[in-house]
Amino acid sequence: MKNYHTHTFRCKHAVGEVDDYVQAAAAKGFTVLGFADHTALPDNRWLYMRMGRAELPGYVRAIEQAQGTWPGLTILKGMECEWASEYHSFFEDVLLGQYGLDYLILGCHFFPHNGDWLSSHYEVHSAEHLVSYTRHLIESMRSGLFAFVAHPDVFGLSYLNWDKNTEAAAKDILGAAKELDLPLEINGHGLVSRWVESDQGPRPAYPWLPFWELARDYGIQVVVNSDAHKPALVDEGLAEGFDLVRSLGLTLANMEHLEGG
Numbered sequence: 692m693k694n695y696h697t698h699t700f701r702c703k704h705a706v707g708e709v710d711d712y713v714q715a716a717a718a719k720g721f722t723v724l725g726f727a728d729h730t731a732l733p734d735n736r737w738l739y740m741r742m743g744r745a746e747l748p749g750y751v752r753a754i755e756q757a758q759g760t761w762p763g764l765t766i767l768k769g770m771e772c773e774w775a776s777e778y779h780s781f782f783e784d785v786l787l788g789q790y791g792l793d794y795l796i797l798g799c800h801f802f803p804h805n806g807d808w809l810s811s812h813y814e815v816h817s818a819e820h821l822v823s824y825t826r827h828l829i830e831s832m833r834s835g836l837f838a839f840v841a842h843p844d845v846f847g848l849s850y851l852n853w854d855k856n857t858e859a860a861a862k863d864i865l866g867a868a869k870e871l872d873l874p875l876e877i878n879g880h881g882l883v884s885r886w887v888e889s890d891q892g893p894r895p896a897y898p899w900l901p902f903w904e905l906a907r908d909y910g911i912q913v914v915v916n917s918d919a920h921k922p923a924l925v926d927e928g929l930a931e932g933f934d935l936v937r938s939l940g941l942t943l944a945n946m947e948h949l950e951g952g
């Protein structure tokens with residue numbers, strides 16, 4: 692088993708240190724465990740759900756110290772990032788350059804709308820907001836910094852019914868993923884633990900099935916991750932995610948290039 696999306700206590704809404712996740716993954720027979728905690732940002736924005744600048748060295752050190760401690764388990768150092776133009780050089784020069792991270796993943800938890808930053812989890816409840824989310828996600832994808840896109844359909848948490856707006860958003864995102872050859876993530880945590888009620892019935896908030904049915908038509912590549920926020924859930928939703936990939940006939944991305952260091 693492989694997982695490229697693992698958090699630590701530093702983001703303030705996960706528990707456990709690097710070693711706790713490593714031990715859980717080793718016990719479950721993982722071959723690859725990639726950490727991608729919510730990144731520090733140069734201006735310490737949105738600090739309530741991410742590590743601060745001061746925690747960055749300790750995060751990297753904890754991963755580096757764990758590397759090589761379990762035979763057969765490759766441990767990778769990554770980060771889940773909110774892209775904005777003002778952060779681009781920090782991600783490129785500091786995270787990838789100075790700290791030598793193996794990869795960055797795009798996690799778009801906020802998007803600009805009429806001069807404010809809104810939550811991709813809780814504030815995509817209108818067509819206008821969905822357009823702004825989609826525009827920002829695609830601009831972030833085009834930065835060229837990211838190995839894959841975490842939960843691209845996270846708008847399903849607050850935009851409740853599938854309609855022509857979600858279909859248009861999905862097609863724009865999928866078209867960009869295809870053009871950029873950028874894999875999209877099927878999020879195991881969402882699949883198992885983040886369900887919503889809507890007029891159309893109960894469903895996982897994300898992955899949202901119609902999005903991934905369309906994905907099949909676009910021939911994009913997918914990656915299945917747990918998005919673990921607790922050591923015991925290091926494999927959350929992986930089996931279910933791979934079932935979804937198989938049942939829809941989606942194409943799994945080969946992520947082995949991330950292991951090259």
Ligand SMILES: [Zn+2]
Nearest residue numbers: 698702704729
């Ligand atoms: Zn998180």
Ligand SMILES: [Zn+2]
Nearest residue numbers: 771798841842
């Ligand atoms: Zn996320």
